[in-house]
Amino acid sequence: MNPQSTVTLHTGNKMPVVGLGTWQLTKDTAGTVEAALKLGYRMIDTSGDYGTQPGIGEGIKRSGSDRGHIDVVTKVEETDDAYEATRKDLNELQLDYADLMLIHRPPEQGAGEDLWRGLMRAKREGLTRDIGVSNYTVELIESLTKAIEEKPVVNQIEWSPFGYSENMLQYCKANNIVVQAYSPLTRTRRLDDDILTEIARRYGKTPAQVLIRWNLQRGTVPLPKANQRKHLKEDLDLFDFEISRADMALLNELNERYSSLGELPYN
Numbered sequence: 001m002n003p004q005s006t007v008t009l010h011t012g013n014k015m016p017v018v019g020l021g022t023w024q025l026t027k028d029t030a031g032t033v034e035a036a037l038k039l040g041y042r043m044i045d046t047s048g049d050y051g052t053q054p055g056i057g058e059g060i061k062r063s064g065s066d067r068g069h070i071d072v073v074t075k076v077e078e079t080d081d082a083y084e085a086t087r088k089d090l091n092e093l094q095l096d097y098a099d100l101m102l103i104h105r106p107p108e109q110g111a112g113e114d115l116w117r118g119l120m121r122a123k124r125e126g127l128t129r130d131i132g133v134s135n136y137t138v139e140l141i142e143s144l145t146k147a148i149e150e151k152p153v154v155n156q157i158e159w160s161p162f163g164y165s166e167n168m169l170q171y172c173k174a175n176n177i178v179v180q181a182y183s184p185l186t187r188t189r190r191l192d193d194d195i196l197t198e199i200a201r202r203y204g205k206t207p208a209q210v211l212i213r214w215n216l217q218r219g220t221v222p223l224p225k226a227n228q229r230k231h232l233k234e235d236l237d238l239f240d241f242e243i244s245r246a247d248m249a250l251l252n253e254l255n256e257r258y259s260s261l262g263e264l265p266y267n
């Protein structure tokens, strides 16, 4: 595995094994994205409501990266007209297409069938290569795919050794849906955990690197956010070590359904 490694989605498209999160990455977004792409990041995650889309578009341009070598993931809100919101996101990003458009969170009623139809139209028209969901439970994914046959390629959810679900992972694996892990660093709140710190010390790595690497070894796709250059670099320096089975088991046991938002949005 290396920064260019990919996972294959059920549509046959490929997605990088790690991406850069950009929530609150509003300080010099363009400069940070440019630096990230030059360091080797191949996927950027954003949303219409992060305020980072214009800077991401600018950063991609400045980096001189080939558009075909970068994945851009963005989202529509549950109250949006999904098709129109996709066009607005692309306009802000200054891009012709996204690689992945997500429903940011399920609406209050139903499973988001209208939103899904809007994203399917965007996909048919070439505005996005793939479509997926975020913050969905297994039950909501089931009812969405029962109503409309097209399955999401991704469920983007809060996910770390401190808060995850075997049940969700098994369901997604069985259905060829990739779990994208948001807040994989617990927004730094568990980086000083004793067991995590001890495991990191064994590999000569930092707790953040162990949290990100845990995802790679479980087949989930982490989206760490970093403003600071040293963090950007560190969070991609993951490919020269492997966490042993025993240490993976110790990390798996840290699960306390921790959520930096208060509650995990799935079982």
Ligand SMILES: NC(=O)c1ccc[n+]([C@@H]2O[C@H](COP(=O)([O-])OP(=O)(O)OC[C@H]3O[C@@H](n4cnc5c(N)ncnc54)[C@H](OP(=O)(O)O)[C@@H]3O)[C@@H](O)[C@H]2O)c1
Residues within 6 Å of the ligand: 020, 021, 022, 023, 024, 045, 046, 104, 134, 135, 156, 157, 181, 182, 183, 184, 185, 186, 187, 188, 191, 206, 208, 209, 223, 224, 225, 226, 227, 228, 229, 230, 231, 232, 234, 235
């Ligand atoms: N779909 C959704 O509903 C949803 C919800 C939340 C997040 N997300 C996505 O997931 C991304 C990541 O989640 P997040 O931003 O909530 O939190 P996160 O990635 O868990 O944590 C970000 C924090 O970790 C710090 N950090 C980064 N690398 C570090 C390192 N090597 N050592 C120590 N600290 C480090 C960052 O500091 P600096 O910035 O100072 O470098 C920042 O304070 C978001 O940016 C967003 O793209 C999606």
